[in-house]
Amino acid sequence: MCIWQVEKAIKELENEGRKASAVLITSPTYHGICSNLEKISILCHSHNIPLIVDEAHGAHLGFHESLPHSALSQGVDISIQSTHKVLCSFTQSSMLHMSGKIVDSERISQCLQSLQTTSPNHLLLASLDATRAQISQHPKTIFNKPLELAMEAKALIKKIPGITVLDSCTFSDAAGIDPLRITVGVWKLGISGFEADRLLYKHGVISELQGARSMMFTVNLGTTRDDVVKLAAELKNLSQEHASIRVNDIQPFIGTVSNMILSPREAFFTSKTKVSLKESIGKVCGELICPFPPGIPLLVPGEVITAEALNYLVEVKNNGGFISGVVDSTLSTIVVCSL
Structure with a gap:
């Protein structure tokens, strides 16, 4: 902000x-x-x-x-x-x-x-x-080791072809960035952060957060140097295995002005029904639909459903993202208000 x-x-x-x-x-x-x-x-x-x-x-x-x-x-x-x-x-x-x-x-x-x-x-x-x-x-020194490990991890990861690391230079308006957070971009490998996370998970490396283009790892008081070495090694293997693979990237959703027909409270108490994805366009949403990441509601109860919003939801799901709040996790149907 x-x-x-x-x-x-x-x-x-x-x-x-x-x-x-x-x-x-x-x-x-x-x-x-x-x-x-x-x-x-x-x-x-x-x-x-x-x-x-x-x-x-x-x-x-x-x-x-x-x-x-x-x-x-x-x-x-x-x-x-x-x-x-x-x-x-x-x-x-x-x-x-x-x-x-x-x-x-x-x-x-x-x-x-x-x-x-x-x-x-x-x-x-x-x-x-x-x-x-x-x-x-030890209020001033307790994070000495985690910070050293985070710096070492970033230095190792930056050397891996096709892998990028988020740093403070990217955000001119930011007051700073937590050095214990390591956001690793994998889009140059042609895979999403969701897919990269699934591949790394098989080898015992678990990310904190996954996205369309990246993953984020956290270094904390329990992190060891072995953890850092393993992370760098598995990311290097990932780079070598996917250097020539290309897949479609998820484009950011450009929000439009919200068209609220009902307040969320009114929508909550209104009778509802399930319709197919295609049939839901133009109808009033009856559930809180929240793609994760970023964990921000895309459609809220009482809001008119647009084709652009649905296309984005499908794209996120197809690339391995998680849609929270929906009754039908397959996105075959959506709950709408019966007006």
């Missing part, structure tokens, strides 16, 4: 006589790309607007000089971290952090009490405390 995008959104609301209740940004992204939260914080606070950051993949940021700065250190008001994603707490454990005076901490506490269970899982809470203790023992 760039500061000019936030500024533009704030001004558009002001021109309509309205004010943003808050600004919500995801930083870092799944691939480790970080926004310049310090500048965005200053902008938001100049309008007395709180800045909330989904920092799910950034619980480790700030614990080494080579890592990007954490959200809180850049002046955001609320950051939410999935502590289990990079640190060592149990799955489903996370933390919410607050700073500054714009957000009412008592109000946040009341909201949490109305949403959370009165019977929390104490194993999850204990794992969060254990993770905090682990980091606090």
